[in-house]
Every structure is written in structure tokens, then in C-alpha cells.
Amino acid sequence: MSKLENDRLLRALLRQPVDVTPVWMMRQAGRYLPEYRETRKKAGSFMKLCTNPELACEVTLQPLERFPLDAAILFSDILTVPDAMGLGLYFAEGEGPRFKNPLRDEKQIQALAVPDPETELRYVMDAVRTIRRELDGRVPLIGFSGSPWTLATYMVEGASSKDFSIIKAMMYERPELLDQLLDTVAESVTLYLNAQIKAGVQTVMIFDTWGGALTPSDYCRFSLKPMERIIHSLIRENDGRKVPVILFTKNGGQWLEAMTDTGADALGLDWTTDLADARRRVGNQVALQGNLDPSVLYASPQHIREQVAKVLASFGKGDGHVFNLGHGIHPGIPPDHAAAMIEAVQELSPPYHRV
Amino acid sequence: MSKLENDRLLRALLRQPVDVTPVWMMRQAGRYLPEYRETRKKAGSFMKLCTNPELACEVTLQPLERFPLDAAILFSDILTVPDAMGLGLYFAEGEGPRFKNPLRDEKQIQALAVPDPETELRYVMDAVRTIRRELDGRVPLIGFSGSPWTLATYMVEGASSKDFSIIKAMMYERPELLDQLLDTVAESVTLYLNAQIKAGVQTVMIFDTWGGALTPSDYCRFSLKPMERIIHSLIRENDGRKVPVILFTKNGGQWLEAMTDTGADALGLDWTTDLADARRRVGNQVALQGNLDPSVLYASPQHIREQVAKVLASFGKGDGHVFNLGHGIHPGIPPDHAAAMIEAVQELSPPYHRV
Numbered sequence: 001m002s003k004l005e006n007d008r009l010l011r012a013l014l015r016q017p018v019d020v021t022p023v024w025m026m027r028q029a030g031r032y033l034p035e036y037r038e039t040r041k042k043a044g045s046f047m048k049l050c051t052n053p054e055l056a057c058e059v060t061l062q063p064l065e066r067f068p069l070d071a072a073i074l075f076s077d078i079l080t081v082p083d084a085m086g087l088g089l090y091f092a093e094g095e096g097p098r099f100k101n102p103l104r105d106e107k108q109i110q111a112l113a114v115p116d117p118e119t120e121l122r123y124v125m126d127a128v129r130t131i132r133r134e135l136d137g138r139v140p141l142i143g144f145s146g147s148p149w150t151l152a153t154y155m156v157e158g159a160s161s162k163d164f165s166i167i168k169a170m171m172y173e174r175p176e177l178l179d180q181l182l183d184t185v186a187e188s189v190t191l192y193l194n195a196q197i198k199a200g201v202q203t204v205m206i207f208d209t210w211g212g213a214l215t216p217s218d219y220c221r222f223s224l225k226p227m228e229r230i231i232h233s234l235i236r237e238n239d240g241r242k243v244p245v246i247l248f249t250k251n252g253g254q255w256l257e258a259m260t261d262t263g264a265d266a267l268g269l270d271w272t273t274d275l276a277d278a279r280r281r282v283g284n285q286v287a288l289q290g291n292l293d294p295s296v297l298y299a300s301p302q303h304i305r306e307q308v309a310k311v312l313a314s315f316g317k318g319d320g321h322v323f324n325l326g327h328g329i330h331p332g333i334p335p336d337h338a339a340a341m342i343e344a345v346q347e348l349s350p351p352y353h354r355v
Numbered sequence: 356m357s358k359l360e361n362d363r364l365l366r367a368l369l370r371q372p373v374d375v376t377p378v379w380m381m382r383q384a385g386r387y388l389p390e391y392r393e394t395r396k397k398a399g400s401f402m403k404l405c406t407n408p409e410l411a412c413e414v415t416l417q418p419l420e421r422f423p424l425d426a427a428i429l430f431s432d433i434l435t436v437p438d439a440m441g442l443g444l445y446f447a448e449g450e451g452p453r454f455k456n457p458l459r460d461e462k463q464i465q466a467l468a469v470p471d472p473e474t475e476l477r478y479v480m481d482a483v484r485t486i487r488r489e490l491d492g493r494v495p496l497i498g499f500s501g502s503p504w505t506l507a508t509y510m511v512e513g514a515s516s517k518d519f520s521i522i523k524a525m526m527y528e529r530p531e532l533l534d535q536l537l538d539t540v541a542e543s544v545t546l547y548l549n550a551q552i553k554a555g556v557q558t559v560m561i562f563d564t565w566g567g568a569l570t571p572s573d574y575c576r577f578s579l580k581p582m583e584r585i586i587h588s589l590i591r592e593n594d595g596r597k598v599p600v601i602l603f604t605k606n607g608g609q610w611l612e613a614m615t616d617t618g619a620d621a622l623g624l625d626w627t628t629d630l631a632d633a634r635r636r637v638g639n640q641v642a643l644q645g646n647l648d649p650s651v652l653y654a655s656p657q658h659i660r661e662q663v664a665k666v667l668a669s670f671g672k673g674d675g676h677v678f679n680l681g682h683g684i685h686p687g688i689p690p691d692h693a694a695a696m697i698e699a700v701q702e703l704s705p706p707y708h709r710v
Contacts, residue, residue, distance in 0.1 A: 163685055165653050172654035172662060215648055216629045217665075253609050254627060272609060274571045293570055298520050299527035307527060310572075330518055 002137030004202070004239075009071045009140050013203060013244035013266045013287050015320035021312065021349035022070035023342050024142070027328030028063040029075045033335055035062050046091045050077050053126035060131050064139065066335060067342050071139050071203075072131060074196070076124055078146030078207055081188050082155045084115035095159075102158030104166075106174075109181045114188045117195035124192075125199040132200035143201030145193050147208035147249075148185040148230070149223035152178070155185070164213055171222060178222060186226040190233045197235045197243055205246040205268065206230065212251025219255060228262040246289055250327065253278070260285045271326035275314040287320035292341065294325045297333040301340035308344035317352050357492030359557070359594075364426045364495050368558060368599035368621045368642050370675035376667065376704035377425035378697050379497070382683030383418040384430045388690055390417050401446045405432050408481035415486050419494065421690060422697050426494050426558075427486060429551070431479055433501030433562055436543050437510045439470035450514075457513030459521075461529075464536045469543045472550035479547075480554040487555035498556030500548050502563035502604075503540040503585075504578035507533070510540075519568055526577060533577060541581040545588045552590045552598055560601040560623065561585065567606025574610060583617040601644055605682065608633070615640045626681035630669040642675035647696065649680045652688040656695035663699035672707050 004010070008022035030036055039059050043049035050056060060075040079097050083089035088100030103109055118125055131141055146154075154160070156167040171178050193204050211223035227247060236243050247259055248268025259267050260282045269278055269290035278288055296307040308323075315321040323345045329338060359365070363377035385391055394414050398404035405411060415430040434452050438444035443455030458464055473480055486496055501509075509515070511522040526533050548559050566578035582602060591598050602614055603623025614622050615637045624633055624645035633643055651662045663678075670676040678700045684693060 163650055165650055165685065165687065168648070168650035169653035172651055172658045212627065215626045216632075218648075219627075251606060251627070271570045272567065272574075272606070277571075293523070293573075295518055295520055295523035296527055298524035303527045330520065332520065 004137050004140060004241075006070055006139045009142075009322060010203060010241060010244060012320060012322045013246065013289075014242060015284065015287050017319050017354060019350060019353055020346055021315075021321050021323045021352065023323040023345040024069050024071040024073065025063070025325050025329050025338065025341075026073075028067075028069065028073065028338075029059045030329060031331035032329055032333045032338070033062055033066070046077070047089065050075070050080065051123045053123055053130045056123075056127040057130040057134055060127075061134060063338075064135075067339055068346065069139065069342065071142050072135055073142040073205075074124070074128060074131065074144060074201060076127065076144070078144070078150065078209070079154055080121060080124060081115065081145065081185070081192055082151055084120040085112055085155075085188065087155055097154060098159045099154065103155050103181070106177060109177060109184075112181070112184045114184060114191065117192045121192060121195070125195055128196055128199035128201055140202035141200060142203050142205055142246075143193060143196035144205045144207060145189045145196075147206050147211060147223060148182045148189060148226035149211055149214075150207065150209045151185050151189070152181055153210050155181070164210070171218065175221075182222060182226045186229055190230045193230065194233075194235050197238055200238070201243075202238055202241070203244045203246065204234065205248060206264075208247070208249040208252065211249040216255065219249075219252070220258060223249065224255070224258055224262065231263045244287075248289070256281050266320075266322065268324070269326065275311065275321070276316060279315065284320075287322065288315065289322040289324050291324070291326040294327050294330050294333075297325075297329065297337045297341060299337075301337060304337060304340045305344040305348075308341055309348050312345070312349050312352060315352070317354075319353070321352075323349070359492050359495060359596075361425055361494045364497075364677060365557060365596060365599060367675060367677045368601065368644075369597060370639065370642050372674050372709060374705060374708055375701055376676050376678045376707065378678040378700040379424050379426040379428065380418070380680050380684050380693065380696075381428075383422075383424065383428065383693075384414045385684060386686035387684055387688045387693070388417055388421070401432070402444065405430070405435065406478045408478055408485045411478075411482040412485040412489055415482075416489060418693075419490075422694055423701065424494065424697065426497050427490055428497040428560075429479070429483060429486065429499060429556060431482065431499070433499070433505065433564070434509055435476060435479060436470065436500065436540070436547055437506055439475035440467055440510075440543065442510055452509060453514045454509065458510050458536070461532060464532060464539075467536070467539045469539060469546065472547045476547060476550070480550055483551055483554035483556055495557035496555060497558050497560055497601075498548060498551035499560045499562060500544045500551075502561050502566060502578060503537045503544060503581035504566055504569075505562065505564045506540050506544070507536055508565050510536070519565070526573065530576075537577060537581045541584055545585045548585065549588075549590050552593055555593070556598075557593055557596070558599045558601065559589065560603060561619075563602070563604040563607065566604040571610065574604075574607070575613060578604065579610070579613055579617065586618045599642075603644070611636050621675075621677065623679070624681065630666065630676070631671060634670065639675075642677065643670065644677040644679050646679070646681040649682050649685050649688075652680075652684065652692045652696060654692075656692060659692060659695045660699040660703075663696055664703050667700070667704050667707060670707070672709075674708070676707075678704070 253273035266287035602619035608628035621642035
């Protein structure tokens with residue numbers, strides 16, 4: 001493997017000194033880029049794009065051709081694991097993900113098998129290897145998975161849900177059955193992330209999109225604990241460097257203290273939490289990633305720059321900040337607005353660093 | 356006016372002693388009740404139901420016929436005020452509210468007039484007077500309005516929104532224009548709530564459904580400040596009693612301290628905040644209302660009872676708790692599950708009170 005030329009992201013995630021705050025964007029390889037839409041059209045469908053390592057590599061690298069980003073993130077979907085478990089992932093146009101075979105009874109849950117990532121999810125590992133080769137050490141590659149709770153919501157509901165009625169009925173009625181489902185999913189995610197790390201990803205992020213829909217005690221039991229078990233079972237070294245783990249619970253701003261105790265190296269934050277407050281609360285235990293409101297990118301470059309300045313100032317001086325949006329970039333954002341954000345981070349952040 | 360027979364709600368909102376924790380449900384007059392669906396069918400449409408004082412009274416009282424609730428809440432919609440401003444509210448079946456004339460330019464915003472509640476919103480005041488007469492002092496009547504920020508999101512977006520792209524672009528690009536819109540809406544809401552109080556409501560609640568979509572500083576400026584101005588301009592006495600004000604920002608659990616400083620008597624909480632933590636944070640300044648996850652009501656009566664017990668225990672001993680769901684009751688809930696919740700509150704709460 002080539003030597004890593006730009007290691008700002010890995011350093012910041014471990015709270016080591018950097019010259020400039022590293023920046024990347026959730027969903028940076030996505031629909032807001034015309035070249036992405038082109039490749040997706042060529043692929044024929046979103047799933048065909050995910051499962052074709054050459055095309056997945058192509059879209060992973062597209063934002064790096066345009067912008068001086070400090071990281072690449074594997075192009076994939078959070079629902080590849082349940083798909084590999086036989087649930088039949090598909091995307092209805094304009095509707096979001098759906099499963100052909102959602103889990104609706106105890107037998108289905110007990111029959112679930114943990115997929116072998118190098119066979120059933122081989123296309124993901126091949127994409128990782130291809131991307132690492134093509135990246136050639138320019139920036140680190142981020143791997144990822146959905147959290148067990150988030151995956152379970154889709155697996156049980158069968159689609160995106162507004163109020164999670166089916167899985168919450170299960171949670172309140174049969175909590176031990178939900179524990180069992182989450183155990184199987186957590187084991188699958190552990191193997192999946194470890195396979196990504198063996199294939200070459202240099203840091204991993206766990207996306208807990210729906211943990212914020214729970215009460216504090218249910219969050220601890222059904223979302224945080226399974227993530228904690230995963231973190232404790234991950235391979236933590238690659239190419240002789242530590243593999244940092246980023247934990248992101250959307251709408252999880254009330255639970256940062258508990259998240260800090262999981263062993264994660266960094267917490268992702270959405271924009272509803274002030275970075276200065278968050279930093280006070282987590283102390284020197286973890287780095288923080290975030291948290292520009294993605295809707296800021298609808299404004300003009302001048303106003304984007306002002307809001308970037310506010311985010312940098314709220315974190316303040318010192319190490320341990322990775323600049324990002326607080327959620328994925330919206331499909332309607334003009335690419336030059338993303339460019340304005342990245343440029344602002346790189347121009348305005350050096351005074352916050354000692355090096 | 357008849358003497359109020361059951362004043363538990365008003366007492367609890369002012370942190371005065373009660374024998375039993377008062378309980379009501381957001382959207383207690385709603386689609387989960389077959390008798391509501393019947394009346395709505397009779398009315399022809401949701402808007403016709405809202406604008407007909409006799410029918411609005413009928414559905415307001417329906418849940419009280421079934422359940423021993425401690426309050427009635429005016430049946431209306433949060434969007435009646437912008438409708439009275441000429442935006443043309445309508446409901447497309449299964450789609451949520453929409454406006455025929457959303458605000459899309461500066462001229463429209465500057466042309467907005469503050470409606471006179473006793474003329475343009477007379478049907479609401481007539482409903483209040485009718486309901487008070489029919490309630491005949493059994494329980495207090497709650498009036499309400501949407502928050503200025505929440506109303507503004509619908510007025511600018513024209514419908515429910517996932518990411519508030521249009522109003523947030525305005526917020527970041529033209530903050531002073533948004534301030535101006537919020538000023539007009541706040542003035543309208545103030546007159547509207549004061550007219551409700553004069554017509555007979557005994558407590559008012561401000562529903563800030565979308566404040567939780569903002570950053571902490573934007574929340575303070577664009578959602579909290581306009582609500583604070585309203586609270587300071589409200590008539591605070593009716594029938595010789597104080598009219599308590601309840602402030603509810605959905606997903607606002609991170610900002611309780613700031614909400615406490617507005618002069619509100621009580622804060623509504625969704626289920627993502629622990630009541631014991633919230634109580635520690637707000638001290639003796641405000642009462643707390645909430646916060647059972649509405650999805651608990653999908654579970655069986657036995658499990659509902661367990662979860663009610665947890666909510667009561669999390670608030671603990673003492674005054675200043677109003678039991679409620681953390682959001683409106685879902686349309687698919689069986690009415691006997693709501694009954695199980697109310698019964699559990701009334702059976703399990705007396706040990707938490709001194710009287």
C-alpha cells in the first residue's frame with residue numbers, strides 16, 4: 001500500500017495536532033453531482049451501482065476530483081447487510097429503501113443467519129480494495145455500516161417509517177425478541193466492518209440514523225449497547241496505524257456522555273448540538289465530527305462562509321475536530337456551494353490549530 | 356360560568372399540590388376514535404369540521420365521554436392563523452396540510468396583515484364559547500396555537516417539509532426578512548391566543564413542532580424569542596384564576612434551560628428526554644408535561660401500564676407533573692389502549708403526591 005499523503009482525518013479523529021481542520025461530507029458521492037447521476041444512469045439502478053465494484057469506486061472518487069476533501073467514503077448503502085441476510089433490498093423510485101421480506105414473526109428472526117462478508121458481501125470488499133488501489137494513498141478511506149437498531153427498524157418495518165409502530169410494538173411487547181434480533185445484526189455488522197478493515201478501510205463510522213427516536217433508556221439498551229459491543233470487537237489497526245471509530249446517532253445530542261463511554265474515538269453530531277457545549281460535555285475523551293446544517297448549503301457562498309466560521313468558532317482552538325455536515329448533503333445543492341464550504345474550512349481553520 | 360369541578364390540570368401546571376397526576380393526550384380528539392371519524396364524515400372535510408363550532412365542540416367532548424381525562428383541548432388546527440391571513444389552507448387526502456398561496460417573495464411578506472381574531476377567526480372563538488358552555492365546569496379547556504417559527508415553515512414551504520430548504524435558505528440569506536415575517540406572525544398569534552382566553556380557554560399551549568430542526572442559536576433567535584414575546588403579551592388571568600402557559604418544542608430537549616427563561620409556566624417534553632434529568636435542569640421554575648412515547652400505545656394494556664409506571668417514577672415525588680404523550684396519539688391506536696394508559700396514571704400516581 002502507498003504511504004498516506006494526507007492523514008489529517010486520522011489525526012483529528014485521534015485528537016492529534018493538524019494544520020487545517022479536515023473536512024469531508026456525508027453523502028459526498030451522491031445525487032447533487034451531475035457526474036454521479038451520469039454513472040448511476042449507466043449502472044441502471046442504485047443497487048447495480050452499489051454491487052459493481054468498478055462503478056462504486058468511480059463514484060467514490062468523483063467528489064475528490066472536484067474538491068480538496070480530506071477523505072473518501074466507500075460508496076455503498078447502510079442496508080447491504082440485511083440484504084445479504086436475504087431480506088431483498090430494493091429501491092422504488094423516489095420512495096427510499098424497501099425490503100421484499102420484512103421480519104414479521106419470531107421464526108423469521110430465529111432463522112436469520114449471519115452473512116459471511118467475503119462471500120455474500122464480497123462486492124463491498126472488492127469495492128474497498130479497488131478504491132484503495134485507485135486512491136493510491138491520497139486520503140484515507142472511510143468504511144461504514146448502519147447501527148443494529150437502525151438496520152433492525154428497516155428489517156422489521158420493511159421500509160422507512162414515521163413512527164416505527166411495528167418495531168416499537170415489538171420493543172415494548174417482546175423486548176427479549178428484539179434483543180435477539182439486535183444480537184444477530186450486531187454480530188453481522190462486526191464481521192462486516194472487520195472485513196472492510198481487512199480489505200483496507202482506514203477508519204469506520206457507525207450510522208445510527210434512528211437511535212434518536214427512542215427514549216433515553218431504550219436508546220441505551222436497544223441502540224447504544226449493541227454499538228458498544230461492536231466497537232469492542234473491531235480490529236483496531238491497519239497498515240500499522242490505529243483505525244478510529246466514529247459513532248453518529250442522529251438526534252442523539254442529549255446522550256453524548258453515554259456515547260463517549262462506548263470506546264468510540266469520535267462522535268458525529270448533527271446541527272442541533274452546539275460544538276462548544278458538546279466539547280465541554282465529552283472532555284478529552286473523544287473527537288467531534290460535524291456539524292453544519294446541510295441546509296446552509298442552499299444559501300449563497302458568502303453566507304455559507306459565515307456559517308462555516310460560526311461552526312469553527314464554536315469548536316474553538318485545539319485538536320479533535322473534523323468538519324462535516326450534520327447529515328448527508330441534500331440532492332438539490334449546487335456543487336459550487338459544497339466547494340465554497342470546503343474552501344471556507346481550509347481558509348478559516350488554520351488559526352485554530354497550533355502547528 | 357360554572358365553577359371548575361376538576362382543577363388538577365391548572366394546579367399541576369402551576370406546581371400546586373394535587374391528589375392524582377392530571378392526564379390528557381395531545382390529539383385526544385382525533386382519528387383513533389370511531390366517533391370522531393363519524394363526525395368528520397358528517398362534516399365533509401377536516402376544514403369544515405374545524406370551522407363549524409357545533410361540530411368542533413362535539414369532537415372536543417368525545418374523548419371526555421369515553422375517558423376520565425383531566426382536560427379538554429379545543430379542536431382546531433395549528434394553521435388557522437395563516438389561513439386567516441389569506442394563504443388558503445387545504446388538506447389533500449393522506450398528505451397533510453398545504454397552502455394555496457405560500458409566501459415566496461418579499462412583497463408577499465410585507466403585505467401580510469394581522470388578522471382580527473373575532474372576525475376572521477370568529478369560528479374558533481365561537482367554538483371556545485360553545486365548548487365552555489357544554490363542558491359546564493367539568494374540566495378546564497386548553498387553547499393553543501402553533502409557534503411563529505412552525506407557522507412560518509408551513510407558510511413559506513407551502514406544505515410539510517423534510518429539510519425546510521426554502522425557509523432555511525431565507526433564514527441564512529435574508530435573516531432580517533424572516534424576522535419581519537416572524538414579527539407579523541407573533542403579533543397575530545398573540546391576538547389569537549388572547550382572544551381564546553377572553554372567549555374562555557383556561558390555559559394555553561404553544562406548539563413548536565419544528566423548532567427542533569434548528570441549530571441552538573437559530574432556535575433562540577427564530578423560534579424561542581418570538582414565543583417569549585408572545586408569552587409576555589398574554590392575558591394571564593381568567594375567571595379570577597391564573598392562565599398557565601405551556602411551551603412545547605418537539606425535539607427541544609437540549610434547550611430546556613432557555614425555554615424555562617421565557618416566562619412559560621410549564622414545558623412539554625417529548626420522550627427523548629428523561630423527566631428526572633429535565634426536572635434537575637429546570638429546578639422549581641416550571642412544571643413538566645409529558646412524556647410517554649405515543650408508540651407505547653401499540654403494545655398491550657399490561658405493557659402500557661409498565662411504561663406509564665416508568666414515566667411516573669422518572670418524574671418522581673412532588674408537584675408539577677402533567678401526564679401526557681410526548682406527541683399526538685397515532686391514528687391507529689385502539690381506544691382501549693388509551694383507556695389503559697389513563698387508568699394506569701390514575702391508579703399509580705397517588706403515592707407520588709402528598710395530599
